[in-house]
Amino acid sequence: MKRFTILLAVIALPLALLSQESKYEYTPKVKSRILIADLLGEINVKNNTGNAIVITSDIAFEKPERAEGLQLLGAMEDNTGLGLNVSEADGVVKIVGTTKKVKDYAYTISVPQGVKLSIDYNSPFARNNLKVDSYNGSLEIKTLSSNVTLSNCTGPLTVSSVSGSIEAEFNSLSQEQPTSLATVSGLVDITLPAATKADIQVSNITGDVYNNLDLVNTSDNEKDKRSEGLDEIKHRNNTEYTLNGGGQKLLLKSISGNIYLRKK
Amino acid sequence: MKCEEVKINIPELIDGKLDAVTGAKMEQHIKGCASCREEYNDLSSFLKFTDSLPEIEPPSGMKEEFMMMLEEQTSSQNPRLIILPSWTKAAAVVVLALGTFAAGYFSGSGNGQNAQLTAEVQSLKQQVVLAGLKDYSGPQKIEAVYSAAEYSTQSADLVDALMYTLNSDKNINVRLAALNVLSGMVSDNQQVKSGLVQSLLVQDNPLVQISLIQVLTESGVNEAKDNIEFIKNQAGTDPNVKDFAQDMMKTII
Incomplete structure (x- = not known):
């Protein structure tokens, strides 16, 4: 029995260490903008009701033994204990990775409501995907090949990617400012509540568009007298629709991926 | 260093925003790579051209005025607001300055014209909200x-x-x-x-x-x-x- 307990302890201890999360909190002096850059690990973004930015991570980064007494060259100081540098200047809080190894870890970043957030994930070395859950507020994301998944969001958002897919499930669509989702070869998949008011612009070249929303085509096809009674076949492939009488702009673009529009 | 990596960073290199080591590496690569060199030359001549355009500082107090305007606009029921991006800053300031100058110039000759000009300047002020003051x-x-x-x-x-x-x-x-x-x-x-x-x-x-x-x-x-x-x-x-x-x-x- 004693042996078993020891065995259990030997197995459980590293497991406990592995799953240990480190936490860092920062309260911005000005609640305005947050910029996340050079943080190529998995990022999960949330809102919180407080005033502080709360970052948790499973990071277990240690300097190699060989680097004893040496500093990371050209890197900012890790002032969070999470491999990140957090600084604030001119109303912008910057969260920046201090070592290339941050890409091996997962970060959950919870930001106060109403703050504008930009995430620059536009690196060929970003292997992970971005997840945003229950985020109400202005959000800008740029990726190269990473997928972006947004759930329970409201926007306004701008997301652009080259080969990543963009999935967004809206609770409601912010009527404050437009939302724009664009990718080259990834898919765009959005889910909207049926009663959402929006002007939706769908733009694609070689992909298909699937939809079950009650869209009304409003592309201004000027008809001359001769074309009366005939349907237009060719029209610009920026097609504009209104949903429930129209509202804020929702711009969707994929060059070669499919676009999916769903009713929630 | 790979071409993609170099190309992504060319604007930063031109702006001198890279650290010394990366900058040196990039310069070395650009020397040896025709395609990157071409891109570097294209972009740097384009940026030189845009830099050569006159830069005009907004008059003092404009930022405060701007923030006030913004507040008024956003608090109204139906905000009619144009935020032009930062590059228009110069253009809009020129227009405003010209308008003000003209208003002064013409003030002696006929009040009608003056009033009209003032009104134009006013409506410009209301419509053109100068951005580029960050935070957008x-x-x-x-x-x-x-x-x-x-x-x-x-x-x-x-x-x-x-x-x-x-x-x-x-x-x-x-x-x-x-x-x-x-x-x-x-x-x-x-x-x-x-x-x-x-x-x-x-x-x-x-x-x-x-x-x-x-x-x-x-x-x-x-x-x-x-x-x-x-x-x-x-x-x-x-x-x-x-x-x-x-x-x-x-x-x-």
Whole structure:
């Protein structure tokens, strides 16, 4: 029995260490903008009701033994204990990775409501995907090949990617400012509540568009007298629709991926 | 160092924003790589050109005034607000300055004219909210691009403004919005047409490149042929863009 307990302890201890999360909190002096850059690990973004930015991570980064007494060259100081540098200047809080190894870890970043957030994930070395859950507020994301998944969001958002897919499930669509989702070869998949008011612009070249929303085509096809009674076949492939009488702009673009529009 | 990595960082290199080690590595690579060198030269001559444009500082107090205006606008029921991107700062200040100057100049001759000018200056002040004072998010800028297009007729200033946004905004979605608005003007505006053809040489994002090629080829702008060819043959161009350029070239006679 004693042996078993020891065995259990030997197995459980590293497991406990592995799953240990480190936490860092920062309260911005000005609640305005947050910029996340050079943080190529998995990022999960949330809102919180407080005033502080709360970052948790499973990071277990240690300097190699060989680097004893040496500093990371050209890197900012890790002032969070999470491999990140957090600084604030001119109303912008910057969260920046201090070592290339941050890409091996997962970060959950919870930001106060109403703050504008930009995430620059536009690196060929970003292997992970971005997840945003229950985020109400202005959000800008740029990726190269990473997928972006947004759930329970409201926007306004701008997301652009080259080969990543963009999935967004809206609770409601912010009527404050437009939302724009664009990718080259990834898919765009959005889910909207049926009663959402929006002007939706769908733009694609070689992909298909699937939809079950009650869209009304409003592309201004000027008809001359001769074309009366005939349907237009060719029209610009920026097609504009209104949903429930129209509202804020929702711009969707994929060059070669499919676009999916769903009713929630 | 790989070409892609170098190309992504060329703007930073030109701006001197890179650390010494990376900068040196890049310079070394550019010396030895014809394609990167070409891109570097293109971009640096373009940036030199934009830098040579006169820069005008907004008068003191403008920021405060601007913030006040913004507050008024956003608190009203139906905000009618144009936030023009930062490049218009200079242009708008010039317009304001000219307006004020003219108002002073004409003040001796006939009150009617003076009043009219003052009114014009006023309405400009109300409509042109000068951005570039930071804190503008991508969605706000997209809103500004579309509302600017709704407001104004196709003035040269507006086209310049949109063109600048298309060529230099950091947010790709904002660039796409500017292109979208410009694409509606391409068929009957020579300035837009030549601006878009030139823009082909500046864009490095595949989304913008493809959208731009699409707009130009679908509008039958044959002058774009050489520049599309240029993008297609560039070593660093994304394969999606190359394929698309290849296909769309067929539509240009």
